Amino acid sequence: xxxxxxxxxxxxxxxxxxxxxxxxxxxxxxxxxxxxxxxxxxxxxxxxxxxxxxxxxxxxxxxxxxxxxxxxxxxxxxxxxxxxxxxxxxxxxxxxxxxx
Numbered sequence: 001x002x003x004x005x006x007x008x009x010x011x012x013x014x015x016x017x018x019x020x021x022x023x024x025x026x027x028x029x030x031x032x033x034x035x036x037x038x039x040x041x042x043x044x045x046x047x048x049x050x051x052x053x054x055x056x057x058x059x060x061x062x063x064x065x066x067x068x069x070x071x072x073x074x075x076x077x078x079x080x081x082x083x084x085x086x087x088x089x090x091x092x093x094x095x096x097x098x099x100x
Contacts, residue, residue, distance in 0.1 A: 045071045048079055
């Protein structure tokens with residue numbers, strides 16, 4: 001999203017171009033956590049939104065998987081640092097900062 005935010009000239013342009021992708025990137029993994037057979041394991045702990053939904057479901061059920069919670073936190077920190085690095089790289093370009 002930060003890439004789109006840097007290239008969009010107006011907020012309305014950003015919302016129109018980003019909204020269709022938000023359904024696939026955000027809503028689908030959250031809904032997938034409620035499907036039967038999807039359980040919290042090391043592989044699903046690395047999928048950003050799915051892992052948060054699965055661990056929330058487990059915590060509400062009274063089960064605390066501390067190893068998976070730590071893995072989810074570490075993976076989220078890595079994803080956040082990648083996003084911040086991409087935003088810094090994008091906003092270091094002059095054509096993004098100084099549009100005429």
